[in-house]
Amino acid sequence: MTNIRRAFVTGAAGFIGSNLVDRLLRDGVRVVGWDNFSTGQRRFLTGALQNGDFDLVQGDNLDLDGLTRAMEGCDVVFHLAANADVRFGTDHPRRDLDQNTIATWNVLEAARNNGVEKFAFSSTGSIYGEPDVFPTPEDAPFPVQTSLYGASKLAAEGMVEAYCEGFGLQGFVFRFVSILGERYTHGHVFDFYHQLQQHPDRLRVLGNGRQRKSYLYVGDCVNAILAAIERADGRVNRFNLGTDHYCEVNDSIGWICETLGVQPEIEYAGGERGWIGDSPFIFLDTTRIRSLGWEPTLDIRQGVVRTVEYLRDNEWVFDVRAA
Amino acid sequence: MTNIRRAFVTGAAGFIGSNLVDRLLRDGVRVVGWDNFSTGQRRFLTGALQNGDFDLVQGDNLDLDGLTRAMEGCDVVFHLAANADVRFGTDHPRRDLDQNTIATWNVLEAARNNGVEKFAFSSTGSIYGEPDVFPTPEDAPFPVQTSLYGASKLAAEGMVEAYCEGFGLQGFVFRFVSILGERYTHGHVFDFYHQLQQHPDRLRVLGNGRQRKSYLYVGDCVNAILAAIERADGRVNRFNLGTDHYCEVNDSIGWICETLGVQPEIEYAGGERGWIGDSPFIFLDTTRIRSLGWEPTLDIRQGVVRTVEYLRDNEWVFDVRAA
Numbered sequence: 001m002t003n004i005r006r007a008f009v010t011g012a013a014g015f016i017g018s019n020l021v022d023r024l025l026r027d028g029v030r031v032v033g034w035d036n037f038s039t040g041q042r043r044f045l046t047g048a049l050q051n052g053d054f055d056l057v058q059g060d061n062l063d064l065d066g067l068t069r070a071m072e073g074c075d076v077v078f079h080l081a082a083n084a085d086v087r088f089g090t091d092h093p094r095r096d097l098d099q100n101t102i103a104t105w106n107v108l109e110a111a112r113n114n115g116v117e118k119f120a121f122s123s124t125g126s127i128y129g130e131p132d133v134f135p136t137p138e139d140a141p142f143p144v145q146t147s148l149y150g151a152s153k154l155a156a157e158g159m160v161e162a163y164c165e166g167f168g169l170q171g172f173v174f175r176f177v178s179i180l181g182e183r184y185t186h187g188h189v190f191d192f193y194h195q196l197q198q199h200p201d202r203l204r205v206l207g208n209g210r211q212r213k214s215y216l217y218v219g220d221c222v223n224a225i226l227a228a229i230e231r232a233d234g235r236v237n238r239f240n241l242g243t244d245h246y247c248e249v250n251d252s253i254g255w256i257c258e259t260l261g262v263q264p265e266i267e268y269a270g271g272e273r274g275w276i277g278d279s280p281f282i283f284l285d286t287t288r289i290r291s292l293g294w295e296p297t298l299d300i301r302q303g304v305v306r307t308v309e310y311l312r313d314n315e316w317v318f319d320v321r322a323a
Numbered sequence: 324m325t326n327i328r329r330a331f332v333t334g335a336a337g338f339i340g341s342n343l344v345d346r347l348l349r350d351g352v353r354v355v356g357w358d359n360f361s362t363g364q365r366r367f368l369t370g371a372l373q374n375g376d377f378d379l380v381q382g383d384n385l386d387l388d389g390l391t392r393a394m395e396g397c398d399v400v401f402h403l404a405a406n407a408d409v410r411f412g413t414d415h416p417r418r419d420l421d422q423n424t425i426a427t428w429n430v431l432e433a434a435r436n437n438g439v440e441k442f443a444f445s446s447t448g449s450i451y452g453e454p455d456v457f458p459t460p461e462d463a464p465f466p467v468q469t470s471l472y473g474a475s476k477l478a479a480e481g482m483v484e485a486y487c488e489g490f491g492l493q494g495f496v497f498r499f500v501s502i503l504g505e506r507y508t509h510g511h512v513f514d515f516y517h518q519l520q521q522h523p524d525r526l527r528v529l530g531n532g533r534q535r536k537s538y539l540y541v542g543d544c545v546n547a548i549l550a551a552i553e554r555a556d557g558r559v560n561r562f563n564l565g566t567d568h569y570c571e572v573n574d575s576i577g578w579i580c581e582t583l584g585v586q587p588e589i590e591y592a593g594g595e596r597g598w599i600g601d602s603p604f605i606f607l608d609t610t611r612i613r614s615l616g617w618e619p620t621l622d623i624r625q626g627v628v629r630t631v632e633y634l635r636d637n638e639w640v641f642d643v644r645a646a
Contacts, residue, residue, distance in 0.1 A: 089485070097428050100477060105416075109416065127481075138627045141463065142464070145482075148486075150481070158468040162471045166416075214393070
């Protein structure tokens with residue numbers, strides 16, 4: 001990745017962000033990390049902070065001036081900071097607008113102010129809503145949004161594309177399935193682990209456990225992002241990121257329990273969806289990113305197990321999230 | 324339309340808004356008109372203001388409290404207010420975010436606060452970007468945004484859909500081609516008329532004149548909106564609105580000049596697109612709205628001629644816009 005002069009990473013202290021920062025530094029890239037530490041963890045940057053090529057700036061994406069100053073000299077932006085809470089969107093309907101839509105506009109505007117060349121954005125498979133086509137390709141039929149989170153990411157995608165068209169940046173939009181692995185701090189594996197930590201004999205599950213989901217290991221996610229940045233040459237490049245498989249929530253529960261050696265009684269809340277806006281089936285077509293030569297190194301089961309092992313070795317993340 | 328208790332119309336003093344207000348009042352519906360008069364014209368509401376069923380409230384969509392108060396007692400919202408300027412988006416990149424995206428969130432939130440049942444939103448065919456399929460259907464392949472205007476409307480559509488899913492409103496999204504007719508105050512007919520008023524012997528045209536566009540008469544647009552509100556029963560209902568034909572900008576120039584009795588020399592700026600983000604070809608599939616029994620009463624030529632005649636009888640609109 002010697003073709004990046006200096007990278008700017010928003011959400012640098014987050015789950016995916018900190019993994020990307022470590023990888024960029026390992027590749028010899030100078031990195032400016034930006035985070036407001038609303039959910040990011042300084043501990044995730046312990047290694048990075050010992051590297052002379054890394055600068056950490058604490059700041060919020062709603063502060064355009066601060067963003068513009070911090071981004072000075074950067075040629076590639078990885079915009080990963082977001083409200084990643086799909087589930088409680090309707091409890092605070094302004095949050096996705098602020099933290100995902102308006103925030104992305106600010107990061108784009110700062111990028112334009114600094115003459116940034118490449119802009120990578122972490123979107124989500126949730127923007128496909130409840131698609132009719134599986135695996136769902138990037139050019140699936142125009143979706144209907146089913147969550148405020150999905151809507152805010154769709155909005156951000158559109159702005160990224162319009163900025164590329166209007167101002168000459170090159171754009172990379174990544175639609176993730178759920179990402180798993182080291183530093184994972186929210187989502188179903190986190191919730192299930194947390195429950196089993198407190199009461200190993202029972203597990204409450206939202207929905208009927210039959211929701212089908214796809215997961216990708218964070219290391220594979222970072223590999224894919226960098227492969228695309230390096231090799232894709234369109235003005236706007238959109239990639240689904242996921243594995244070629246899916247599992248049921250019940251499969252995942254089995255792997256988690258097996259790894260932890262527990263056999264809880266499982267209580268299902270019932271219903272096809274875990275919550276309003278939950279997609280009962282997410283499975284993305286990854287032909288496009290694979291055509292660049294990328295492929296995942298871990299399958300879904302391995303990703304789940306790796307995540308459970310990480311959580312077992314790092315139970316401090318539960319204390320921090322609860323605080 | 325006796326099934327509407329009280330309608331709330333944003334952009335009530337605008338081109339489409341004021342035509343909708345007049346139609347609703349004619350149908351015996353009580354109407355609250357909301358406008359910040361940034362581009363709306365009080366003169367467009369001369370008739371409405373003499374009707375006891377009409378209340379006009381001056382306010383801005385960025386004022387959520389004001390919106391919520393003004394919307395009290397309304398069961399149907401027609402959200403038409405917008406920055407409709409596609410062309411100069413890159414000159415002030417924050418404008419579409421504020422006036423289209425954030426504004427729509429506010430109108431949605433006010434609707435939720437007031438227990439509104441139906442929410443109609445004026446989107447645009449521009450959200451299809453540069454599609455591969457013509458005529459373009461509502462479920463065209465997931466488009467890439469080519470303008471900040473299109474991106475802001477896409478963002479708003481997504482929020483409307485997520486609000487309907489999350490909070491139980493019924494949503495109506497209308498993707499317009501360019502609308503023409505009485506009270507039309509921006510767009511190519513307006514610009515060409517204005518030029519020919521100043522110098523009837525020459526006309527400057529952006530692009531090569533070969534851009535293919537579709538137009539719809541405002542009366543037909545209002546008819547379609549009301550037909551959908553009355554007859555469509557999905558949670559989220561999306562409709563393209565347009566005619567079954569398209570024309571070249573050059574055709575339109577011919578009709579305008581013929582109506583005005585002028586024969587200008589035409590200077591083309593050249594290029595496939597009139598400006599950055601301009602779509603060289605817009606032509607929407609209107610099968611879905613036609614299936615509700617709606618059809619246009621004027622074709623494109625008749626719509627253009629009607630518009631030129633309106634402008635000739637109301638040249639004051641040029642003075643106001645220039646002021």
